[in-house]
Amino acid sequence: MKNNRNNRINQVQENTLVxxxxxxxxxxxxxxxxxxxRELDKVWKISQSREGFTQFNEAVQHLMEKHQKTDVIIGFEATGHYWKNLAFHLKLNDIPFVIVNPMHVKQSKEMDDNLQTKNDAKDARVIAKLLPNGYFSVPRDMSSVDHHLRQGSSMRERLRKEIGAVKNRIQRWIDLYFPEFRQVFKDYGQQELTVLKLTPLPEDIRDASVEELVRQQKEAGAKYAGRPKMVKLIELAQRSIGISESAYMARIEIQCLVHQHELLASQLEDVNAEMVEQAKSLPEFSYLVSIKGISENMVSELLAETGSLQNYNHPRQIIKLAGFTLRENSSGKHQGTKKISKRGRKGLRRLLYKAILPLIQNNTAFHIVYTYYHSREHNPLSRKEAMVVVCRKLIQVLHGLSTHKEVFNPERMLEDLSYVTESKKVA
Structure with missing residues (x-):
């Protein structure tokens, strides 16, 4: 199936059951x-079970015979994770299916009856009537590596959220029982976690000597904090305003939280390593990591969102997928400002934007491009707007490296951007 609009419309013929x-x-x-x-039958129900899927196959076959149809196309929204079981069943039975944009369904609900009514039967009818007009997208064929990367990306995102939740709970505990603790330890490093496991409360520290605390940490086989930090921690513990009640349960709580944090961090590290190994099996991986400032983890996350970049005919497709397509609101003499559409994979857009800052700091070529757009004499962009432009340029470079199978060449990139290099010479 083709994704071109006219080709999508041409896929639905007189002999096609939709x-x-x-x-x-x-x-x-x-x-x-x-x-x-035109509706060919009443709306019917499909149970999310093997029996329901079997009955659905029989119903489709019956409708095709009844209305003399030789082809079938099935469309639905990618709702949560519930659609994946049905999609897997259709794929196993070689039944073609497509995906309908939920925004299209929402915007076209009232075209049929001019009412705000929403129910499952109406939604099915709206989705069916969008397909003959080509308002759908064809899901790409995913290899085993694509499936591994996509699943790993979902796991990584969940682990990051869980780690963030545990960190918030640790911070709450610190605010209650040892609020001065943050004057010594600023982050959630190994030193901080070691102290929280062994001597979390001020009463565990205020009467101890530096040598005693260091010895306890060494005997536990943990990395211990430096002596200057321990001296300051003892001083703060002696005048702490932390709650001293329920000390026994407070120790149990913080130890549980620290263990959760360590377990989740270890799991995240394992997932990252496995995703990098999977991504290395893709042909373009070595070309993409040749860009100074782009890490292996970033490339594995990118490929999890997009799949192999060699599947795209033009970088504009990836730009649109990321929601970086420019939109404007103009009418008559009014010329509105252009903004990015933000219609696409928000995870991909967030990933690219997060990758830009270290790229600008560590890659001279991209730093020159960023500086040009931010400080050019005519229509200079804000810092954020310039970063979005660099994001779009990064997508073009990544796609070019992937399709041409070349390592990154900063001089070649700047040669292609003659307006940037000429403005630098003038300056």
Whole structure:
């Protein structure tokens, strides 16, 4: 199947049975129409089970025979994770399916009956009638490596969120029982976690000597904090305003939190390492990491969001996927400002934006491009706008390295941007 708009429309012919499905957790709704959007049967239910999927296959076959259709196309929204079981079943049975944008469904609900009504049967009908007009996208074929990277990316995101939640709980505990602790330790490093495990409360520290605290940490086989920090920690513990009640349960709580943090951090490290190993099996990995300032973890996350960049015909496709396409709001004499659409994979957009700052700091070529857009004489961009422009340029470079199978050459990049180098010479 093709993703070109005209080709998408041409996929629905007179002999094509079109089925729209509204996805839910346990019970889906399906509606069958022809190429002109005429309903061929009543909306029916599909159970999220093997029996329900088998009955759905039989219903599709019956409709095709009844209405003399030789082809079928099925469309649905990618709702949460509930659609994946149905998609897997359709793929196993070689039944073609496409994905409908939820925004298109939401915006077109009232076109049928001019009412704000929302229910599962109506959603299935709306989805079915969007397909003949080409309002769908064809999911790309994913290799085993793509599946591993996508699953690993989801795991990594969940682990990061859980680590953030545990850090917040640790900070709450510190605020209650030892609020002066942050004057010595600023982050969640190994030294801080060691102290919180062994001597978390002020009463565990105020009467101890520096040598005694260091000895305890060494005997535990942990990395211990430096002596100057321990001296300051003892001084702060002697005048702490932390709560001293329920000390026994407070120690248990902080030890549990520290163990959770260490376990999650270890799991995140394992997932990162496995994703890098999987990404290395893709042909373009070595070319992408040749860019100074781009880490292996960043490349593995990027490929998890996009798949192999060799699957894209033009970098504009990746720019649109990331939501970096420019939009404007102009009418008549009014010329609105251009902004990015933010329609696409927000994880990909966040990843690219996060990668830009170290790239600008460590890569001279990208720093020159950023400086040009931020400080050019005519229409200089703000720092954030210049970073977005560099994000778009990074996508173009990544796609070029992947398709041409070349390592990054900063001189070649700047030669292609003659307006940047000429302005530098003038300056």
């Amino acid at each position: 089925i729209g499905i509204d996805i839910a957790k346990k019970l889906h709704y399906a509606c069958a129409v022809d190429m002109r959007g």
